[in-house]
Amino acid sequence: MTNWEHNDNLIWHPYSSLMPVFPNLPVVSAQGAHIHLKDGRTLIDGVSSWWVNLHGHSHPILAKALYKQALELEHVIFAGFTHQPATDLAAELIDYTACDFTKLFYSDNGSTAIEVALKMALQYWMNIDQPRHKIVALEGAFHGDTFGAMSVSGRSVFNKMFDSLMWEVDFIPFPSEEQEEHCLKQFEILLAQKPAALIVEPLLQGTAGMRVYRPAFLDCLFALAKKEGVICIADEVLTGFGRTGKPFASHYLKEKPDIMCLSKGLTGGTMPFGVTLANQKIVAAFDVPDLDKILYHGHSYTANPLACAVSLASLALLKESSCVVRIATLSAFQKAFAQQLKTRFQLERVDHIGTIVSFELPVEPGYLSTIRNELYAFFLAHDVLLRPLGNILYILPPYCIEIKDLERIHELIFKLLETKGFSLKPIS
Ligand SMILES: Cc1ncc(COP(=O)(O)O)c(C=O)c1O
Structure with missing residues (x-):
């Protein structure tokens, strides 16, 4: 036609x-x-x-990786099964992110990577029998379009229609240089309410206007959070894979996040895919025999081999x-x-x-x-x-x-x- x-x-x-x-x-x-x-x-x-x-x-190299994988294994259920593209990519990503992560969870896009991170963080507190429910985020944040991701995003034209249906989230002001001290004070006040997690787009808020803030501020924020056990989530959906000049925005920091979300550049831009990485503190709370402490989350296309193969090829290009x-x-x-x-x-x-x-x-x-x-x-x-x-x-x-x-x-x-x-x- x-x-x-x-x-x-x-x-x-x-x-x-x-x-x-x-x-x-x-x-x-x-x-x-x-x-x-x-x-x-x-x-x-x-x-x-x-x-x-x-x-x-x-890109011919990405196209070839995709074609080669499609001829071998295009997809298989990932509950009860595993495959080499997924295991190779897990090892590569844990090494490349260099944040002491010990496990990762595959999903479909940036929003699902965030949903998984939020569930991991909230369930962590339930699994250790000290339930906490509050999340703290930055004003103007954008973390995606599913309901959890919308809830932890700043209220804006993108989500205000659903405001009454979203979770209550505490927002601290955007840390422009002159506001940094005020933001840290606001966060210290919120810490008294024992939040479960803090989620940020590290160093660069994308949808809010590609606005940049300083690594020194984020280091202080993460340090305060960690002192109180608050789980630090870095949404590197946009900032990952070299956009900020380093492989990850978190590489500008001394304090490492407990959880990191990746998508967008993960496959080099070829196809949808998402990953949520977690450190041993988080993993340990799930590494127990109780069936009601499992992370009950999954997607039909979890760890799709085509997406894994093209991500591996993209990572290899990125490291050249x-x-x-x-x-x-x-x-x-x-x-x-x-x-x-x-x-x-x-x-x-x-x-x-x-x-x-x-x-x-x-x-x-x-x-x-x-x-x-x-x-x-x-x-x-x-x-x-x-x-x-x-x-x-x-x-x-x-x-x-x-x-x-x-x-x-x-x-x-x-x-x-x-x-x-x-x-x-x-x-x-
Ligand atoms: C920082 C950030 N997190 C999450 C998302 C959501 O990703 P997706 O559109 O793949 O659901 C976006 C999308 O722009 C984003 O910029």
Whole structure:
């Protein structure tokens, strides 16, 4: 069928109005950092297709790993059975995360990895017969769209419809540098109520606007939590696999999390998959004969061998020195770009960490800011895919992006900011 896109009206797209302002663009293929459209245009993928892609689209090594695995074992029930792709990946991930984890649990995506982490943390306290129920999170956090993950996320346009149905969660303010002390004090007050767990997106809140906070703060927060036995959960769904310049944001910390959630870049962006890793403190509470202390959680596709095989291949690519160099080069370019944004333009905020730059335009704030569509259309008209978070723009490219494509995005941003009159006037 040549006009297959006509049947798109049968599909409910994510985070999209059923009366969309922009038509869904038909994609025929994608290679590297480029997305090829049916109308012949090619876009630069400046957001790694929702933060998942690491090595480029349709990567031949990942495609081969997937094909080879599909010919051997595409899937098998994972309760009562095991297989080598799952065991190899477990050993690799426990080694690569380097946080003293002793077991991991496979699931399907970022939200399920979070649900598993929350269940592990809450059940831990029940299993040791000291039930605790409260979770503490950071204001503005985003941990996913299932109910547990929504509950521990900041209340926003994404979830406010369901507010009355969500668990009660205590939020401490976002730790911008001037707020750090206040946040720690707030957390100390909450500790009196003996929370079960603390969950954070370490060093970078994604959906809240790609906003960055300091490792020193998170070290203090984790240290306070650990002193009271509170379980520390690091949601590295976005920050994992090199995005922050190091393999994991937790690698900037002295205090290690008890539980870590991974997804997005886990398969290199090829397919959905999730993992929740736990240290021995957590594992020990479940390593008992009582049948009512089992973690009663599972998904039909738990430890899917295709997902495991492609994750192994992606990890191998990530560890190659050429990829390490690419991440370092990309990070240096992004850092220099952030510096230019700070010195040349009047912006609300400019943040940079590793391969990611974000900045906030001094206009109507919020995800529904009217400038959002204008910005999105501007970049698409110039064959670049950037997805503003309201009045916040960010670049989060795959590591394979060519420098000329990155420079094109930077130039376009300068052009936009100049046209909109955000240039700093020279002092006369
Ligand atoms: C930090 C973080 N955690 C969890 C999720 C949820 O992941 P998924 O969309 O795969 O359910 C996201 C998604 O953007 C995220 O950014």
